[in-house]
Amino acid sequence: MIKYRLLFLSLIIISTSFFVASCATSLIPTISSEHIKYANERWGNINSSDLIAAREKYIQTCSGCHSLPLITDHDEKKWTELINDMTKEINLPDADKEIIQKYVFTILNTYDKSK
Numbered sequence: 001m002i003k004y005r006l007l008f009l010s011l012i013i014i015s016t017s018f019f020v021a022s023c024a025t026s027l028i029p030t031i032s033s034e035h036i037k038y039a040n041e042r043w044g045n046i047n048s049s050d051l052i053a054a055r056e057k058y059i060q061t062c063s064g065c066h067s068l069p070l071i072t073d074h075d076e077k078k079w080t081e082l083i084n085d086m087t088k089e090i091n092l093p094d095a096d097k098e099i100i101q102k103y104v105f106t107i108l109n110t111y112d113k114s115k
């Protein structure tokens, strides 16, 4: 009996962790060719390593005080304000702010709303 209970318990734990993992990655999508295409059309001259670095910078900077927010929760105007407000206290250089903004805007504008 104990054996079955343990098996059941581990199944719950395994399925929960899959669920948590899938949620976490959807907050910070990895860079795809669609993202690169979007960023290039909008800003020009931006390659995959720029966007990968932008994502890293976003994760590193914005997970310091709280968990990472859901990018699709805010529009561009609100994101601009948020990034400014949030980085005031930590004196983030303008170049870092700009690259974080590019990552956030790219994700925001390539997000499939039908999903």
Ligand code: HEC
Pocket (backbone or CB within 6 Å): 061, 062, 063, 064, 065, 066, 069, 082, 083, 086, 087, 089, 090, 100
């Ligand atoms: C120095 C600590 C700190 C850092 C670093 C930080 N935040 Fe925050 N953040 C806070 C605090 C405190 C709050 C809650 C109070 C508030 O809303 O001002 C918050 C709240 C938020 C909210 C929710 C606000 C709302 O109106 O729903 C978002 C979104 C957010 N942060 C995004 C970011 C982003 C993006 C970054 C990286 C650029 C970042 N934060 C970095 C301290 C920080």
